[in-house]
Each structure stands twice: as structure tokens, then as C-alpha cells.
Amino acid sequence: MAKQNTVFKHAFNRCLQQLAHTATLPSEPEIGNMLGVSRTTVRAILARMEELALISWNKRSKTVLRQPKADDYYPEDETSSLSAIIERSFMRRILAGGAEPGMQINELEIAREIGIGTTSVREFLIRFSRFGLIEKRPNSHWILKGFTREFALELTEVREMFELRSAASFALLPPKHAAWTELADIEATHHDILADIENRYMEFSELDERFHLLVHTSSANRFIVDFYDIITIVFHYHYQWNKTNARQRNARALEEHLDYIAALRSRDPAQVEAACRRHLRSARETLLQSIP
Amino acid sequence: MAKQNTVFKHAFNRCLQQLAHTATLPSEPEIGNMLGVSRTTVRAILARMEELALISWNKRSKTVLRQPKADDYYPEDETSSLSAIIERSFMRRILAGGAEPGMQINELEIAREIGIGTTSVREFLIRFSRFGLIEKRPNSHWILKGFTREFALELTEVREMFELRSAASFALLPPKHAAWTELADIEATHHDILADIENRYMEFSELDERFHLLVHTSSANRFIVDFYDIITIVFHYHYQWNKTNARQRNARALEEHLDYIAALRSRDPAQVEAACRRHLRSARETLLQSIP
């Protein structure tokens, strides 16, 4: 098996959901655009749908015959790309499992454990190395540098530099810039979640990413925006395995965000800087507290 | 040929040079340490040297029989690692050749052009992507974002942030820190080169890297230090293909460095910041001037 057909399966599943809304499907290129895949894959999807008697397909006419049932879908776990699988497995090892700094990382071992080839593992590790958690010894193994206190401090130091600068440039965006609309939208969601914090506090993590990414993007600097990937992945996995006081922590962060947003809107550099600093300081504290 | 034995060849060449200095070679592990290779490779080197009647080898006794001649060495170009070859070839394409932003990059084509497998090219591109010059479309090609004015501006923006901070923390290093000795050494080299600038101005590039890396290292932040890789590679290749006014440019930069070094030594934050800013501004100008 040279390549898993996960692109096909994932697109197929998404396409099934579309069947609910229409009696006929649009043209092949249009479906391709919708799903973000090539025509080759679209045709494979259509062929499969015809095979399952979900549609009748003859050239331009693609008529829906019946609604999809649960087992027309491919299983969820067959639809994620290999690198996503490796990432999850790897992050669990280094964040959740007892992985000591200095430990050796072995490509072959990881590959065997997940049951895949070494090439994919290698490529993942190379991509992952930019996060500063592992380091390669050429012709030899990788070293786990570990999710340590130093790591967190170095990470937040750069984050603070970048975010302060981004926030400052955000405040200078012209009033009709799309970012202000997005900001308003984000603000509204903050209020929504706060109003029902008991039940919706888990939605914070995603909103947090959306907000900070918006701020970073306004720097219009690829290095700053790219760096935010590191923040994202660290926070994403970190919170996934560390849920103590989540409700309370998130409520506080939401309030800080609202201050921060108000400051951005004021367009007053001093206020922006103060609010940004306050929030970043408490975000750093939160992160540090959860490291042994 | 699964693997080129470049590690062996390169280490062999370096080991030949050692032959001039001693009549007998030390133990295998010691040679390995010296050359930075494993004992397996050391033994291959010794075996080859014995084969060429350069040494007689019996267990612990390794006696030099004759001095190496020119054709005992392996050719230079067989000693560089594959990724170094790809890097050079690729950088030439995108910096020297007429590579338009937006151009597609094709793994297979590069591989064929250099005459190697696709795996190595892929891995190179993945590693290289962190420099922000290319971007991947999953399941499809890479896009060249190009060495443009925007790239240079974004790069220098981050560089300036990082270097100002690093310089500030450099000034706070305890007086007995090893960095001060290294700084003195670098300063002396500056004077040496300036004294014979007509002949030695090409040595600037390497010295420049050494100096700025020293400064960045004092931040003790892996993200800041790692970022300096991008600066290094960009300046390295950029100057290699752009030598207009090199003598004059380098002389000026050397003078600026000396001011900057003096400021660091003064340990006065205001002076440090001023000198650092001055130098970074002119470095940026130089870079920008050479972009169409």
C-alpha cells in the first residue's frame, strides 16, 4: 500500500453530508472546489456513490437516489492523514507519558509502534523539529529536549515580543479593515461563552487560538505568524492533558481578552500595551503552573 | 547505492592531515572523538590507510609509514553530504537564477536534475520551508514565495527585535563569562582585517556570522538562536552572488561592529541599543539595495 486513500475517504464523507441538501450534484470541477480535491478524486467519489446506489450518474446528470446511512460513511479514523496520526501519537508520548529530557528518540521504534514506514516518521520529526522540542544528531538519533520550564519560558519570551508588536500594529489598522469585523465577531463569542460559562468553558481553547492568531496576523510578518504555530500546538496538546481548574482559568482569560479587545478598539498604544501585557503575563503563569 | 559513504571519505581526508603531525596514531575511540565519527568509521579509515600502505596497523600499534600524497585524498566533491549539495543547488536556483515568485517547485524535477532520489529532496524542502521562502500545497507541489523585498523586510524586522534583546542581555553577562573572551577575540580579528582590508575584505562574511551568532546566543533562547540560521543562510548565499562594492560595504560594517562591540563593553544599555540599531539599520539597507 503505497498511499492510504485518506483524501478520498475524507472527501467522500464530507460529500455525503452535502447529499442532504440537494437533489442533484453540480459539475465535477465545482464539487472539487467545494471539497478542496482534484477532479480525479471527485470522480472516485462519484463512482463510489453510484456503486452504493446513492446517486445515479450519467455524464452531467448526477441525481440523488437516497439519503446516506451511517454505514455509508467511512470510519472516522481512516480519514485522518498519516502525519496527523503520528503527531497525536508523538505528542502523547512527550507531553503525557513520562518522557525525560535527554531521552533518545528512535525513528524505527516509533514507526514500528504506530505500524507505518520510517519515511513518514522521519518527515514528521523534521517538520516537528522547528518547535524546538527535539534535536537531531546527524547520522544518529534524535534527542528529546523535553517540555520543560526553560522551554516554556523561552517560548513565552518570544511570544510576548511578537504579540506586543502585533497588537500595536493591530491598533493602527484602518477602520474598514476586515480584522475589525472579525474582532467584533470574536468579542461577541466571548460574551456568549461567558454567559453560559458552566457548560461552554471548553470552547475557550479554540476561541483563544482564533483571537491570538488574528492579532498575530496583523503583523503581516510571516515569521511572526508562523511562530504562532508553535504556540498553538503547545497549548492545544497541553490543555488536552491538563484540565485542572479549567473552568476558572478560562473564565479569567475570557475577561482578560475582553479588556484586551477594548484596548485594541481604543487604538491607544499605551492601553493596548498594558492590556496585552496583563493577559500575556497571566497566560504565562498558567502555563508554568502546569509544568512540574 | 543506499547511502553515499561521504562521512567516511570526509573523515578520511581530515585524518590524512593528522598524519603529518605524528608518527603513531592514538586509539580508535580517540580518533573517533577527534573526527566526530563512530568507531566503525574509524576502523574503515584505518583499513583504507593500511591498504594504501600509509600506516601499518596491528591492534594497538598504528605506525605512520609515509606521508600522504595528493591522490591519497578523496576528491573534495565526494565529501559533502547530500543535503549540502541539494542546498547549494537549490539556493542557486532561487537566488541567482531567474526564479519568479509564485513559481511551482517540483520535487521530482529537482531530484532528476541533481541525479538523486526524491526522498532526499523532499526532506530538504521540508527542512528548508522554515525559512519562509517556500510553501507546500498538500498532495501537490511547493510554491516559491521568492526572495522579495517583503521577505527581506519581514526577516529584518524579526532580526532587529531579536538582536536588540540579545544585545541587551549580552551587556548583562557576568564579567567572567566566556562570551567576553570570545568577543575580545572577534574584536581583534576585526582590527586585523581592517588593517589589510584590500586583501582580506572577503573574510568579513564569516566574521560577521560569528559575531552576530555570539550576540544572539547570549539570549539563551532557542527560538532566537535558531532564527539566526535563517539570517545566516540568506546572507551567506546572498553575498555569494552579489559582490558589488563588497570591499567598501564590508569596511563600513567592520567599523560599525567595532562601535557595537565597544558599546557592549561599556555595558550601558542606552549605548548598546544605539550602536546595535545603527548597525542593523545599515545592514538592512545593504540587503535591500541588492534586491531588484
Added chain:
DNA sequence: CATCTGTCTATTGTCGATAAAAGACAAAAT
């Protein structure tokens, strides 16, 4: 005549295989 489909080709993602290099361990040597 613009867009869609049928068909064909080219490239990417992943695997397994293999030589090079690293490294483990016990016997040998000082």
C-alpha cells in the same frame, strides 16, 4: 464559445530494501 467530461500523464506520499554509520558488549591488553 465556455464549460464539462473522458482519458491520459506526471507528481506526491508511503513503503520496503539495503549500504553506511552508529553503537553495544565481551574478550583482550596494558
Added chain:
DNA sequence: ATTTTGTCTTTTATCGACAATAGACAGATG
């Protein structure tokens, strides 16, 4: 009692192969 060497095993770097996917082009369709 270390350190060195001989031998053996394991891992990495790289290749070639192949299915999945993207993409090109001409003829068909409205």
C-alpha cells in the same frame, strides 16, 4: 581496573517502486 579492540546488532540515509492524487488536453455538450 580502565581502556582498547574484535565482533555483532541496530539504526539511519537513501534509493526505487507503486498506489493515490493532481493536473493537462482534446473532444463532447449545452
